[in-house]
Amino acid sequence: xxxxxxxxxxxxxxxxxxxxxxxxxxxxAPQTFTYVGLAGALLVAAPLxxxxxxxxxxxxxxxxxxxxxxxxxxxxxxxxxxxxxxxxGITHPVLVFxxxxxxxxxxxxxxxxxxxxxxxxxxxxxxxxxxxxxxxNLVILSRPGGFAPEWLGxxxxxxxxxxxxxxxxxxxxVIWALFSRTPLFQHIRLMGADERTAYTSGVDIxxxxxxxxxxxxxxxxxxxxxxxxxxxxGDPTQGNxxxxxxxxxxxxxxxxxxxxxxxxxxxxxxxxxxxxxxxxLSSFNFGAISGFMTQLFYGLMLVISLxxxxxxxxxxxxxx
Amino acid sequence: MSRRPKxxxxxxxxxxxxxxxxxxxxxxxxILVEGFASANNIRSILLLAAFLGLAALGQTMVATxxxxxxxxxxxxxxxxxxxxxxFGTSLPAPLAILCIxxxxxxxxxxNGVMSYRIQGQALILTLGVGFAVVGGAQIFTSLGSQFSGxxxxxxxxxxxNIASIxxxxxxxxxxxxxxxxxxxxxxxIFWINRTRAGRAIYAIGGNRTAAARLRISEFRVWVSTxxxxxxxxxxxxxxxxxFSGGGxxxxxxxxxxxxxxxxxxxxxSLLGGTGGYGATVIGxxxxxxxxxxxxxxxxxxxxxxxxxxLLILPMVALYARAPHIRYQI
Numbered sequence: 001x002x003x004x005x006x007x008x009x010x011x012x013x014x015x016x017x018x019x020x021x022x023x024x025x026x027x028x029a030p031q032t033f034t035y036v037g038l039a040g041a042l043l044v045a046a047p048l049x050x051x052x053x054x055x056x057x058x059x060x061x062x063x064x065x066x067x068x069x070x071x072x073x074x075x076x077x078x079x080x081x082x083x084x085x086x087x088x089g090i091t092h093p094v095l096v097f098x099x100x101x102x103x104x105x106x107x108x109x110x111x112x113x114x115x116x117x118x119x120x121x122x123x124x125x126x127x128x129x130x131x132x133x134x135x136x137n138l139v140i141l142s143r144p145g146g147f148a149p150e151w152l153g154x155x156x157x158x159x160x161x162x163x164x165x166x167x168x169x170x171x172x173x174v175i176w177a178l179f180s181r182t183p184l185f186q187h188i189r190l191m192g193a194d195e196r197t198a199y200t201s202g203v204d205i206x207x208x209x210x211x212x213x214x215x216x217x218x219x220x221x222x223x224x225x226x227x228x229x230x231x232x233x234g235d236p237t238q239g240n241x242x243x244x245x246x247x248x249x250x251x252x253x254x255x256x257x258x259x260x261x262x263x264x265x266x267x268x269x270x271x272x273x274x275x276x277x278x279x280x281l282s283s284f285n286f287g288a289i290s291g292f293m294t295q296l297f298y299g300l301m302l303v304i305s306l307x308x309x310x311x312x313x314x315x316x317x318x319x320x
Numbered sequence: 321m322s323r324r325p326k327x328x329x330x331x332x333x334x335x336x337x338x339x340x341x342x343x344x345x346x347x348x349x350x351i352l353v354e355g356f357a358s359a360n361n362i363r364s365i366l367l368l369a370a371f372l373g374l375a376a377l378g379q380t381m382v383a384t385x386x387x388x389x390x391x392x393x394x395x396x397x398x399x400x401x402x403x404x405x406x407f408g409t410s411l412p413a414p415l416a417i418l419c420i421x422x423x424x425x426x427x428x429x430x431n432g433v434m435s436y437r438i439q440g441q442a443l444i445l446t447l448g449v450g451f452a453v454v455g456g457a458q459i460f461t462s463l464g465s466q467f468s469g470x471x472x473x474x475x476x477x478x479x480x481n482i483a484s485i486x487x488x489x490x491x492x493x494x495x496x497x498x499x500x501x502x503x504x505x506x507x508x509i510f511w512i513n514r515t516r517a518g519r520a521i522y523a524i525g526g527n528r529t530a531a532a533r534l535r536i537s538e539f540r541v542w543v544s545t546x547x548x549x550x551x552x553x554x555x556x557x558x559x560x561x562x563f564s565g566g567g568x569x570x571x572x573x574x575x576x577x578x579x580x581x582x583x584x585x586x587x588x589s590l591l592g593g594t595g596g597y598g599a600t601v602i603g604x605x606x607x608x609x610x611x612x613x614x615x616x617x618x619x620x621x622x623x624x625x626x627x628x629x630l631l632i633l634p635m636v637a638l639y640a641r642a643p644h645i646r647y648q649i
Contacts, residue, residue, distance in 0.1 A: 131577060131625045138621075196648055258440035297455070310437055310438055
């Protein structure tokens with residue numbers, strides 16, 4: 001038990017946050033915790049949860065790697081599913097799944113190639129990616145519209161808890177659990193903590209960085225499927241807002257952008273905390289300013305959790 | 321860390337490349353777009369460049385010490401609506417502007433102090449501060465008003481003259497903000513290159529251990545750069561109110577990534593220690609000339625974004641590449 005707590009110390013803040021917010025939500029908005037309420041919550045929160053999971057391996061891989069392009073990437077897969085696949089009558093689930101994951105992986109491989117071979121810093125590569133993709137999305141689909149494949153659009157009813165969205169989230173966790181037990185993952189972490197040490201210890205840093213990005217691509221593809229299911233159509237700008245939200249969730253979850261540590265448990269907790277803040281604030285009648293309240297609280301949560309993480313980590317250093 | 325001598329000239333390489341790109345873009349645009357080289361168009365390019373240039377000033381300072389300030393667009397939006405709100409009260413206009421500038425500087429100090437111990441995550445911290453600031457400003461201005469996000473009030477004529485396209489300087493048809501920007505840029509470049517305090521910024525960005533040996537306080541330099549950034553962001557927000565005449569919180573949104581893009585295209589490495597405001601001025605001009613060019617070619621905002629993104633990559637690949645890991649050991 002002692003070991004479990006000390007090993008997962010970085011999860012204390014996000015876990016406490018989710019717990020407190022969960023209790024407040026249960027009091028203020030009890031309908032959230034009914035069968036239908038949970039099913040709806042799962043559906044709405046899934047794209048953010050998966051986006052936060054997707055940027056986790058890239059953050060762990062270090063070099064200040066925060067993938068700003070994740071939102072537009074999810075948006076890109078969303079609009080291309082609607083325009084290129086459904087528009088041409090390609091709606092078979094296997095093909096759509098394969099397309100979503102492959103397209104996202106291809107983009108991530110491109111980013112990784114820019115970072116590894118052209119040696120551009122990750123933040124600039126993904127910044128350029130954000131601009132390129134958010135423009136391309138609007139060129140492909142200038143305004144929200146179109147239809148998702150029927151089976152995918154049906155996810156958006158959100159009345160069943162045991163839905164495909166839940167299975168996707170479980171699958172994502174299983175993929176992560178398996179991958180995080182491989183030596184390759186340890187290499188990514190070592191590279192993230194100290195790239196020079198990793199290189200001199202014989203870690204194949206090229207392979208490790210590609211792996212981190214490809215893993216992110218898989219999760220980004222799944223996030224795009226969940227987003228398409230949620231909105232049932234194509235939206236060229238909806239994805240963009242996910243970038244800042246996913247980064248917020250990641251940091252709330254205790255994953256450090258300096259690399260080398262963190263995991264998806266934190267990212268999931270962070271995304272849940274953000275969803276719960278939204279639920280709690282909606283339960284108060286703020287009227288026209290409710291959107292501003294949400295923004296204010298997201299900001300305060302980010303700053304406070306960063307400060308708390310700083311305090312807890314310093315105490316641990318002092319104790320050693 | 322071994323450093324190849326070639327990298328010492330990276331700063332100048334960026335300046336030369338940027339200037340060449342600027343001249344090439346301007347020439348191409350003048351040939352392809354009718355009326356591009358007209359006085360009106362150049363005036364509007366310079367006016368928009370002045371806003372972006374002021375906003376990117378702080379970003380350059382922060383990037384020189386290896387940080388990033390993502391609160392800039394939010395501080396711009398917040399100052400914009402707060403100043404509009406203050407203009408609606410009985411507070412004298414100059415005092416209102418001073419209040420907003422002080423608020424911007426204070427946010428900068430907060431950013432700097434809080435991010436000092438977590439420098440690798442400065443961009444996230446500033447993002448959080450930005451969310452909180454813009455949320456708070458909107459709540460403050462929209463209490464008791466049914467228009468959320470926009471604030472209506474009378475902007476004093478002398479203030480809108482400074483920043484609007486029809487503004488004149490001593491009878492000359494040139495908005496004063498352009499001259500103000502030029503003066504600020506010149507004095508900043510002088511200050512950075514010729515004073516001990518200015519060089520300290522490069523010292524910290526280049527090598528923190530060596531800077532500490534020279535008794536340069538890393539904390540003071542770090543917090544100062546963020547304070548400058550908060551101050552210039554607030555100034556940009558105020559000037560944009562003079563430009564548009566009405567407070568709107570979303571006015572800062574385009575500056576989230578364009579300030580970073582201007583810094584990067586100019587040639588300041590985000591790793592710290594190289595580049596400078598002269599480079600950023602060229603980066604700002606390149607972006608504004610390109611925007612005007614693309615608009616003249618009939619491309620919409622979406623396509624402009626894509627072109628910006630595509631421009632950043634080769635520019636960075638040309639002069640801000642990290643050395644291979646073999647050379648970093």
